Amino acid sequence: MCAAIGHTIIQLFRSIGALCLFISRAVTHVFVPPYFPRLIGRQFVDIGYYSLPVVGMTALFTGMVLALQSYTGFTRFNAEGAVAAVVVLSITRELAPVLAGLMVAGRVGASIAAEIGTMRVTEQIDAMTTLSVNPLKYLVAPRLIAGTIMLPILVLIGDIIGVFGGYLVSVYNLGFSPVRYLTQTWDILEYMDVMSGLIKAAVFGFIVTAMGCYHGYNSKRGAQGVGTATTYAVVSSSILILIFNYILTQVFFS
Amino acid sequence: MTAAQQTAKLKLSGVKKSFGNNHVLQGIDLEIPQGKSLVVIGGSGTGKSVMLKCVLGLIAPDSGSITVDGQETTGLDAHARDKMMAKFGMLFQGGALFDSLSIWENIAFGLIQGRGMDRRQARDIAYEKIVAVGLRAEVGTLFPAELSGGMQKRVSLARAIAANPEIIFFDEPTTGLDPIMADVINELIIKTVRDLGVTALSITHDMASARKIADHVAMIYQGRIVWHGTVDALDKSGNDYVDQFIHGRAEGPITDELKTAHKAV
Numbered sequence A: 001m002c003a004a005i006g007h008t009i010i011q012l013f014r015s016i017g018a019l020c021l022f023i024s025r026a027v028t029h030v031f032v033p034p035y036f037p038r039l040i041g042r043q044f045v046d047i048g049y050y051s052l053p054v055v056g057m058t059a060l061f062t063g064m065v066l067a068l069q070s071y072t073g074f075t076r077f078n079a080e081g082a083v084a085a086v087v088v089l090s091i092t093r094e095l096a097p098v099l100a101g102l103m104v105a106g107r108v109g110a111s112i113a114a115e116i117g118t119m120r121v122t123e124q125i126d127a128m129t130t131l132s133v134n135p136l137k138y139l140v141a142p143r144l145i146a147g148t149i150m151l152p153i154l155v156l157i158g159d160i161i162g163v164f165g166g167y168l169v170s171v172y173n174l175g176f177s178p179v180r181y182l183t184q185t186w187d188i189l190e191y192m193d194v195m196s197g198l199i200k201a202a203v204f205g206f207i208v209t210a211m212g213c214y215h216g217y218n219s220k221r222g223a224q225g226v227g228t229a230t231t232y233a234v235v236s237s238s239i240l241i242l243i244f245n246y247i248l249t250q251v252f253f254s
Numbered sequence B: 001m002t003a004a005q006q007t008a009k010l011k012l013s014g015v016k017k018s019f020g021n022n023h024v025l026q027g028i029d030l031e032i033p034q035g036k037s038l039v040v041i042g043g044s045g046t047g048k049s050v051m052l053k054c055v056l057g058l059i060a061p062d063s064g065s066i067t068v069d070g071q072e073t074t075g076l077d078a079h080a081r082d083k084m085m086a087k088f089g090m091l092f093q094g095g096a097l098f099d100s101l102s103i104w105e106n107i108a109f110g111l112i113q114g115r116g117m118d119r120r121q122a123r124d125i126a127y128e129k130i131v132a133v134g135l136r137a138e139v140g141t142l143f144p145a146e147l148s149g150g151m152q153k154r155v156s157l158a159r160a161i162a163a164n165p166e167i168i169f170f171d172e173p174t175t176g177l178d179p180i181m182a183d184v185i186n187e188l189i190i191k192t193v194r195d196l197g198v199t200a201l202s203i204t205h206d207m208a209s210a211r212k213i214a215d216h217v218a219m220i221y222q223g224r225i226v227w228h229g230t231v232d233a234l235d236k237s238g239n240d241y242v243d244q245f246i247h248g249r250a251e252g253p254i255t256d257e258l259k260t261a262h263k264a265v
């Protein structure tokens, strides 16, 4: 019993160690030349551009439902005026970064793990090494860069779409005055509300791409290995996003 | 004979590797002279690929020594290892072509990304190699998934020789090919080794291929080299393992030991 627990704990620390080593080596390659601008560009498109529809839809409907929910709640206290504030603060500080992070974990994290995992099991990563190209530099570094830069941009767009969703519902469904809604939104918003969300997004983008790369890179052999790597990538990055969201919120607003 | 000729191009001594309780390599001793072609034969799962990967540094051996041109390669730092790698070319068992790159980009990959060669110059070399392995130049713009198994092997070969390596490894080059295509690949290997003057280490369980491309043959069994000799000596090796293997008999020491192992379990 004790031995089993001990073994599990040792195994846990060993995995954390391996993960930290992998990430620190990969991050070194981000800063040390040669760089691969073509590859980074392609990852910008893959990770950023193609995630726009998912993130946009998520933000739009979240903004809409927030307006609806807060309105039904606030009418009980005659505080309908707070709807605009609730929408914009929830979106920028919490919901846009977290939901975009989770959506991107599902879309991008999974596909990175599957792609790199397939390269691992079909020996393409070994082949790359024998051709004197470091896979951490060629495969991992461009994805980390693209994830960390693109997610804040996605979230900024998500912020705007989310607020717009709240505006649509408030004005066309709940009968708010358009000008007043927008003024209320603008007056309550502070620089730090948006900025904290964007910093969170950068961290989440890094987490998603790092976990996708790590699990793909260490994929076990066979098709099953790739499947497991994909699952691990999505689950671990989703959980890490929620944990880091709490930590970062604590850091920013306490 | 000068000293340079006496040192083996590639030498393995006492190389061991285990994965948990799976003791794959239990002390491999091998030597290949400069410019010769050694074929290692042995059953599936006997650690042939693991042996190659140990030499290439893709898998770290647990113990033993591996020297190239007399220089120890185990425990080199990353930079020295990269330099060492430039001496090697490898044809992987499954081809291992990059499926997101076109054929010519696959072949030019090591030149462009690994050595920083100009794209246009690398492209010319790639097309030269495409023709050298007997493919039509139009293949260059296709993707690996669009080629048959035999064509993929040829592209892999072209990629392995693109940077003019001194030592080439062929991991089961003919496995999964029809006999005619297998022979075409054999001919290509012989031609490559002769034309480029490289040292070759091949792995196979295809005896026709082994006889054709080998100067020397070694047999791996249970993590050790159990026999080593010239290809002419293969038929009169006097080694029961070799005899069973080259004649593909179901009865013999290899299967006997399997049976006793099963009984023990």
Ligand SMILES: Nc1ncnc2c1ncn2[C@@H]1O[C@H](COP(=O)(O)OP(=O)(O)O)[C@@H](O)[C@H]1O
Residues within 6 Å of the ligand: B019, B022, B024, B043, B044, B045, B046, B047, B048, B049, B050, B051
């Ligand atoms: N990366 C690895 N991790 C764990 N076991 C491995 C690994 N690579 C190979 N093995 C095991 O080593 C043994 C030999 O494999 P391999 O060298 O591929 O055989 P073959 O002689 O057919 O090329 C097999 O039992 C295989 O399961």
Ligand SMILES: [Mg+2]
Residues within 6 Å of the ligand: B048, B049, B050, B093, B171, B172
């Ligand atoms: Mg093999």
